[in-house]
Amino acid sequence: MLKWGVAALAVLASVFVGLASWDGLLAEGSVADPYVVHQVRIERDGFGVPHIFGKSDADVSYGLAMAHAEDDFANIEEVVAAVRGRAGAITGEAGAQLDFARGLLQPEVDAARTYGTLSADTRAVVEGYARGLNDWVKAHPSAPRVRGLFPVNGQDILTGFLLRSPFFIGLDKPLAALVKGEPVPRDSGPADERGSNAFAVSAARSEDGVTRLIVNSHQPWEGGVSWWEVVVHSDAGWDFAGALFPGSPYPLLGHNQNLGWANTVNRPDLVDVYKLEVDAGGENYRFDGEWRPLEARRIWLRVKMGPIVLPVPRTVYRSVHGPVLKNDRGYFAIRYAGFGEAGQMEQYYRLNKARDFEEWQEAMALQGVAGTNFVYADAKGHVAMIYNAKFPKRAEGFDWKGVLPGDTSKALWTEYEPYAAYPKVIDPASGWVGNANNTPFLSTAPADELDPAAFPAEWGIETYVTNRAWRYQTLFGELNGPISRAALLRIKFDKGYDRRGWAGRWMAKVMAVEDPALAEAQALLATWDWSQDGEGAADALAANILGKGARAGYGGLPLPDAAVELRAAVAELEATFGTLSPPLGDYQRLRRGRVDLPVFGGPDALRAIYAPVAADGRRVGNNGDGFMMVIEWPTGAAVRSQSIHQFGAATVRARSVHYNDQAALFVAEKWKPVVLAGASPE
Known part of the structure; x- marks a missing residue:
């Protein structure tokens, strides 16, 4: 009995060691592009922003990769891991979802097919960047968290673009619905409440030309x-x-x-979903009156669970339309703008x-x-x-926001x-x-x-x-x-809210709640000036309430239960501050290392600050206004510009002075100079 127990433990130990190491042992990088010696110089300004000088554009992209890896290798490595289908080996289930998308979309196949369509000078820039990453990893062999990701080549860089770009045009919404077996949403609108701003004013309209x-x-x-x-x-x-x-x-x-x-x-609506008619064996689909073979592939997701990486199998499909997913509702093909293109x-x-x-x-x-x-x-x-x-x-005559028939070429755009x-x-x-x-x-x-x-x-x-x-x-x-x-x-930097939008509808619902226990909170909200500028007693309570309604309101989803959310807001503020009216600057913070500063603004404000609640009950920014620039062309003079980053240039180097040296300027809504060759900072 004892001998059997020891043997069983030995087997279990060997299985554990195998699961912990198999992913790295089997993995290997790409064949590197032919090596080129690059002439490059990297200088950093007083805020640690790298200025890359090179003889050729490829020299510059090589130096850019070296500098970026120094500041942000952890995130670059995760991008490369996703390119390899190994994001799950670093970040677990979240990464495995990206690996599934990679297995479904096959960006590496499209990259190999289309890489040669890029111009020679574009390929030189892309390959210079890949060499820079490879050389940085060679100089820092202990930096990678998993084995076999490097070297990378130009096709890998293109693969990364092909993998990530569809999610910027809305692939996330129908793909998530299909994976869950839910109805595909008709709305091609925003995925969540985050976004961007951009403005331009001509010399003819500006006060100073x-x-x-x-x-x-x-x-x-x-x-x-x-x-x-x-x-x-x-x-x-x-x-x-x-x-x-x-x-x-x-x-x-x-x-x-x-x-x-x-x-x-x-x-806009750039993603279409098709319902396929598939035979009983799941091997063929009907298209223009004929049966065509449905391509099926087994992919293996590598999912990190604690100290081990588990292999998880999935099956994905492909038709003439594009990638195909099977769920309890049937087989659905996806086609999206730019599918498989390197441009x-x-x-x-x-x-x-x-x-x-x-x-x-x-x-x-x-x-x-x-x-x-x-x-x-x-x-x-x-x-x-x-x-x-x-x-x-x-073509006219189809409901392009709905699920399309997959059995006719009339609905298949090319x-x-x-x-x-x-x-x-x-x-x-x-x-x-x-x-x-x-x-x-x-x-x-x-x-x-x-x-x-x-x-x-x-x-x-x-x-x-x-x-x-x-x-x-x-x-x-x-x-x-x-x-x-x-x-x-x-x-x-405006921090106001318009009653015509989701915030107006949401606050009206909050104020309509009939509960004497919430009357004090509603009376306070009635004094709110509809701006998250930190100048009113109601700003913190409004920040809490706005945060609870922003995602649904912005996404056009049903607003949450206002009574439930208002009660929660009251409880949260009283538990943390003992009052419903703490200063907004005490409640909403920017934190980075030892820096802990008040920051004003709010979700979907022009001064956009998205701030989930932290363990201490305060809202801590993690999205919104971040890197920004104000660029100016005076008539007859050189360009001048200023910028700011919410943290600093050393995005993951916590020991660097540039890890958070711009944060104080950022919360004060101030700028730092940008020096371009031949330009002068203001």
Whole structure:
């Protein structure tokens, strides 16, 4: 009996060791691109922001990778792990969900097929970036948390783009529903209450003859889609200041000497779901009166559970439409704009290098970026809001917001509308443009707006209006004369809420609750000035209530039970502070390392702060206003710009002074200088 017990323990121990090590032992990186010696110099300014100098653009992207890995390797590694289908080996179940998406979408197959369609100079930049990551890992062999992720090559970098970009155009909503076996939502609107702002004012409308651009993307403050700032300079003419996500070989927004842009996520209907007719054996599907084989593949998800990594099998399918999921409701195919195309890597690089509005629009006409608004400004005084979306050419007669029949080619689109047809507002008479994740038909002054009737219903252009859009429309409308820099920044940092939006509906529901025990809280809320500026006694209670309703209200979902949420708000504030009216600055905080500061604003305010409740009962920011820029082109003078990051340049290096050295400026709504070659900071 004892011998059997020892033997059993030995077997269990060997199984445990095997599960703990099998993933790393079996894994291996890609074949690296041919090695090139890069001539690069990296200098950091007083805030730790890297300035990358190189002879060629590829030299610069190599140095960019080295600098970014120094500041943020943990997030870069997670991007690479997702490219390999091993995100679950690092982050557990959450990563395994991304691995499932990778197995379903097969971005690595599309990357191998399309990589050669990129121009030679774009491939050189992408491969330079991959070499930089490889060399950094060689110099820091203990940094990776799992084995076999490196080396990477240019195709891997493209794979990362192909894997992540569909989720910026709304793939997350139908995919999540199909995985859960739920009905596919008809709404192509916002996934949650987070978003972005962007504004541009022309020299003709500004008070001092300066064209201005506000870059104000809202992203998570940490993780794989958090911003990292960089300035690049090459002898080949690449001079650009801006920010990027882990895994990108170049900035995704910002400015060069002559022009710049900001992005805000849009949500037109760019994803279609098809119900397939499948035979009893699940091996064939009907299409145009014939049976076709349904491709089936087994994928293995690597899921970290404590110290071990467990292999979990899943089966995914593919039809002529695209990836296919099976659930209790049947077999469903997914098709989305930009499916399997590499053009986004080409387009962003060309935008970086554009010298004027004509070249910039030529890059936009590549239609590589499937979706996201572009708000543009330049040295010549042009301003524009481009509702960029790769609209499928869809046939009339189908309910394109619903589930489509998968048995006919009449419902299967294969082409896209041209860039020339996109909704655009260019150089309006009002002299200003803006977007805050809202319908493109509220992009400027009312007299200059686009006509919704000019665009087909099959395009699925969103009609949603965010609180931020209501606010900027009101605030710009109040400026009858020239627009000063100070006035533009007041709009950007506005903390108000409009009663016409979700906040108005939600607060009305809260105030309508009939419960004597909540009368004191309602009386306090009645004094709220509809601004989260920290100047009123009701701001903290309003912050709590707004946080409870924002996600449902912004997403167009049924609002929660107001009585339940108001009772919870009262209990939470009294438990933490002993009062319903603590100062908002005591209740809402920015925390980073030893830095703990008050921060004002709120969900879906132009000064966007998203702050879940922490263990001590306070709201602590984790999303919203983060990396921002104000870019200015004075008439006849060099560009000047300023920026700010909610934390600092050293995004994961907790021991660095630059881990949180911008936080105090950020909460004070101040800026730091950006120095571009030939430019002068204000």
